[in-house]
Amino acid sequence: MPDDSAEAVLRARGLTKVYDRGEVPVHALRGVDLDLVAGELVVLLGPSGSGKSTLLNIIGGIDRPTAAHVHFQGHDLATADERALTAYRRHHVGFVFQFYNLIPSLTARENVALIADIARQPMAPDEALALVGLGARLDHFPAQLSGGEQQRVAVARAAAKRPELLLCDEPTGALDSRTGVLVLEALARVRAELNTAVAVITHNVAVADMADRVAVFADGRIAATRVNPRPRSPGELSW
Amino acid sequence: MLALDRKLWRDLWHIKGQALTIAIVIACGVGTLVMALGAL
Ligand SMILES: Nc1ncnc2c1ncn2[C@@H]1O[C@H](COP(=O)(O)OP(=O)(O)OP(=O)(O)O)[C@@H](O)[C@H]1O
Ligand SMILES: [Mg+2]
Numbered sequence: 224m225p226d227d228s229a230e231a232v233l234r235a236r237g238l239t240k241v242y243d244r245g246e247v248p249v250h251a252l253r254g255v256d257l258d259l260v261a262g263e264l265v266v267l268l269g270p271s272g273s274g275k276s277t278l279l280n281i282i283g284g285i286d287r288p289t290a291a292h293v294h295f296q297g298h299d300l301a302t303a304d305e306r307a308l309t310a311y312r313r314h315h316v317g318f319v320f321q322f323y324n325l326i327p328s329l330t331a332r333e334n335v336a337l338i339a340d341i342a343r344q345p346m347a348p349d350e351a352l353a354l355v356g357l358g359a360r361l362d363h364f365p366a367q368l369s370g371g372e373q374q375r376v377a378v379a380r381a382a383a384k385r386p387e388l389l390l391c392d393e394p395t396g397a398l399d400s401r402t403g404v405l406v407l408e409a410l411a412r413v414r415a416e417l418n419t420a421v422a423v424i425t426h427n428v429a430v431a432d433m434a435d436r437v438a439v440f441a442d443g444r445i446a447a448t449r450v451n452p453r454p455r456s457p458g459e460l461s462w
Numbered sequence: 463m464l465a466l467d468r469k470l471w472r473d474l475w476h477i478k479g480q481a482l483t484i485a486i487v488i489a490c491g492v493g494t495l496v497m498a499l500g501a502l
Binding site for chain 1: 464465466468469472473476
């Protein structure tokens with residue numbers, strides 16, 4: 224969904240991905256165009272297997288496209304080497320996944336510090352955790368936090384490097400409505416604070432109400448795109 | 463200390479029993495080898 228009006232942070236064109244292992248090749252993406260704009264929240268909807276995660280992994284530099292141009296700050300990720308992709312992920316991309324992937328033997332603060340240690344101009348871990356509303360739980364281990372709190376630590380960890388892109392694959396997938404709203408509020412606060420481009424994959428149609436733009440996937444393509452005239456704040460959502 | 467180093471030490475402390483056991487087994491092996499070579 225090209226958007227030529229605003230300057231895109233990331234510009235993907237003609238994204239295709241074919242998984243060629245196994246007997247029949249799987250066409251996970253069949254020509255996707257997507258722009259991510261600073262400070263904008265895009266929600267990606269669509270049925271299981273439609274290619275949402277594949278897209279997010281490619282624009283996050285975790286996976287490689289079969290064919291595409293993916294422009295980020297004058298570089299093309301599609302032709303970048305492994306070292307360049309690693310640097311891109313490290314300095315520019317924050318990830319949040321459905322399962323929080325925190326390190327069990329480190330506290331909330333240390334989990335965030337792990338990223339702050341290798342980032343260029345990181346936020347202080349305490350500051351990042353305060354941003355997601357966990358300023359009082361700094362020294363708790365993941366096992367001492369609820370799922371929603373762990374996910375907010377994951378959001379703080381992703382935000383600590385001040386990424387240009389914050390990519391979230393079903394961040395509320397394992398959470399109930401009330402807890403999920405807290406996580407979405409954390410994402411919204413990170414976006415407001417850092418002017419990050421945010422992309423959120425969800426199966427939860429209610430989440431689309433907080434988006435600036437919604438892209439609906441079907442069978443490896445973006446089947447529909449709509450701009451939300453009045454995005455709601457996360458606090459107004461429930462499901 | 464980097465958070466990653468802290469993780470390393472903390473994880474090592476968690477498996478200190480196993481780590482110690484492995485160290486003793488290796489020490490025994492090396493000791494046996496040294497004795498065997500010395501007896502030649
Ligand atoms: N590593 C892989 N090897 C082969 N096929 C894969 C691989 N990863 C994904 N696929 C296939 O690519 C297609 C798209 O998968 P993808 O994970 O992007 O879907 P999705 O939209 O994220 O679905 P969900 O909502 O269930 O997470 C699926 O048909 C899937 O089976
Ligand atoms: Mg997925």
